Amino acid sequence: GAVVSQHPSWVICKSGTSVKIECRSLDFQATTMFWYRQFPKQSLMLMATSNEGSKATYEQGVEKDKFLINHASLTLSTLTVTSAHPEDSSFYICSAKRTDEQYFGPGTRLTVT
């Protein structure tokens, strides 16, 4: 149990376009999901906490108008990178909380050209 999926696994987009990434908890309900960004050989940087039915809580320095998060159901949270630029290229990972534990999705490699 405790499987989290993420889609797409990789995406290439042009500068100025928007990209949506989906995070799903497949076999449990998650009222809380997290979105992380990870640069090569670096740690996980928490971007925001997504709570079902309410607005996401963004970490300091993360632009909420650029990284739109929607947690419309207990099994789905989405991250939309709006007006993407090359500096947004990164590995984005979601995780879902089940009781005390956190389960990660496989990540999405975003490349903005």
Added chain:
Amino acid sequence: GENVEQHPSTLSVQEGDSAVIKCTYSDSASNYFPWYKQELGKRPQLIIDIRSNVGEKKDQRIAVTLNKTAKHFSLHITETQPEDSAVYFCAASNIGSYIPTFGRGTSLIVHP
């Protein structure tokens, strides 16, 4: 907020040796300390965790110790194998509020 320091950043051992990774945290309210293993290009996987009501937990070759007074916790891997090679992250959080803070990671290399 919470601050988690992790050392070393890189650890190289011979197969069969033990490996120890150490983390310190700053917030005395933190009471949940998970460890994750991340292989290259893959998701972090929870390998072991410890709560503040115990001082040690063991699962086969992996053990974690916690010293609440000193605010540090450690991951111990015995009889290391090449497949243990990965990046290991520690984290600290408060179960009630649960906003996890991660360490910077330790790249473990096990030489056959």
